[in-house]
Amino acid sequence: MPADPISADPISRVAPPLPGRAVIRQRWSDFLFLHWRIDPSEVAPFLPPGTRPDVHDGSAWVGLIPFVLSDHAFLPLPPVPHAGTFIEINVRTYSVDEQGRRGVVFRSLDAERLPSVLAARALFGLPYQWMRATRTVTLDPLGGAPDAPGTRSGTLEYRARRRTGTHPGTNIVARPGATPVDSELSRFLTARWGFHERHLGRTIHARNAHEPWPLVDAELLHLDDGLLAAAGFPSLARRAPDSMLATPFEHPGVVTEFAAPRRA
Numbered sequence: 001m002p003a004d005p006i007s008a009d010p011i012s013r014v015a016p017p018l019p020g021r022a023v024i025r026q027r028w029s030d031f032l033f034l035h036w037r038i039d040p041s042e043v044a045p046f047l048p049p050g051t052r053p054d055v056h057d058g059s060a061w062v063g064l065i066p067f068v069l070s071d072h073a074f075l076p077l078p079p080v081p082h083a084g085t086f087i088e089i090n091v092r093t094y095s096v097d098e099q100g101r102r103g104v105v106f107r108s109l110d111a112e113r114l115p116s117v118l119a120a121r122a123l124f125g126l127p128y129q130w131m132r133a134t135r136t137v138t139l140d141p142l143g144g145a146p147d148a149p150g151t152r153s154g155t156l157e158y159r160a161r162r163r164t165g166t167h168p169g170t171n172i173v174a175r176p177g178a179t180p181v182d183s184e185l186s187r188f189l190t191a192r193w194g195f196h197e198r199h200l201g202r203t204i205h206a207r208n209a210h211e212p213w214p215l216v217d218a219e220l221l222h223l224d225d226g227l228l229a230a231a232g233f234p235s236l237a238r239r240a241p242d243s244m245l246a247t248p249f250e251h252p253g254v255v256t257e258f259a260a261p262r263r264a
Contacts, residue, residue: 008054008096013182015193015209022257027071028210029253030135030156032174032218033245034064035189036236043093046232047105048203050264051196054094054102056188061243062107062233063092063189064225066158066172068135068253072116075257086112087133089160089170091231094188095196097264101205103196107231110162124206124261125199131169133160137250153178153249155221168226176246177217186215186245196264206261210254218246 040053040060047053053060070085090109096102110131111117117128136157156176161169194207225237247253 006098006100008102009100011102011184011187011191012193013187013191013212015191015212016207018207018209018257018259019262020259022075022209023260024258025071025073025075026069026256026258027253028256029068029070029247029251030137031065031067031245031247032156032158032172032176033190033215033243034172034220034223034241035061035243035245036063036233036239037242038062038093038233038236042233043105046093046107047095048196048198048264050203051095051097051103051105054096054188056185061094061189062228062236063090064170064172064228064237064241065090065092066135066160066170069111070253071255084113086116087131087135087158087160088112089131089133089158089227091227091233094192097196097203097205099264101194101264102192103194103205104192105196107233108227110160110227124204125197126195129165130163131160132163133158156246156249157222160227162227162230166230168230170225170227171222172220172225173222174244174246175219175221176249177219178248179217181215181217181245185243186213189243190215190245197261199261203264204261205264207259208256210256213254214248214251215245216248218244220244
């Protein structure tokens with residue numbers, strides 16, 4: 001009989017130390033986390049060899065996650081000139097490898113900067129695509145004092161269209177709330193300190209670390225999405241997400257560092 005799978009490592013809100021020096025640093029901000037429950041059998045075919053679906057409450061989960069990336073640097077060098085600030089949107093699910101390491105598996109990653117797309121494909125084998133995208137921030141009337149950004153409220157809108165293939169796109173409008181969220185489910189969905197990917201004929205695991213997520217509740221106001229279907233999940237966008245989270249409105253974001261990938 002086959003051996004039982006190794007238990008997954010405990011989920012921690014605080015990132016474990018990186019296994020070696022950091023090689024990449026980025027700032028991430030203006031996150032929206034939309035997640036749907038899905039049967040584990042529906043995500044298993046998309047996972048790299050040597051990994052299995054990571055489940056919570058009996059379900060696998062698929063996320064649609066837009067955010068803003070800035071201050072990209074290949075360490076120990078300073079931030080890359082002209083890399084600028086750009087939008088990234090990923091469709092992802094979650095995995096566990098044979099050593100018990102949890103991770104993210106990206107079904108797609110869309111980014112505005114073509115050099116960043118090409119570099120991520122070459123270095124990590126990640127399924128990056130080139131897209132056009134906009135982010136619109138709308139302040140609520142009387143949404144707080146202008147000199148106190150943490151007191152203001154409003155909506156975030158992401159609109160994007162892939163430049164290649166069938167040109168799938170997305171339009172997401174949401175209102176980040178003010179109520180902090182820290183639950184077993186929110187940690188499962190966001191405290192993912194690495195990713196799994198198939199690259200150059202092997203499965204790799206690349207670790208990352210940043211400060212704990214400052215998560216709040218969020219209200220989804222509008223969703224018109226084709227990225228989930230293009231990633232292999234055609235039914236999800238037709239129903240409301242089972243979890244909706246965000247980083248606080250106008251939060252400066254988290255600084256994230258990546259270690260070099262290791263074989264899984």
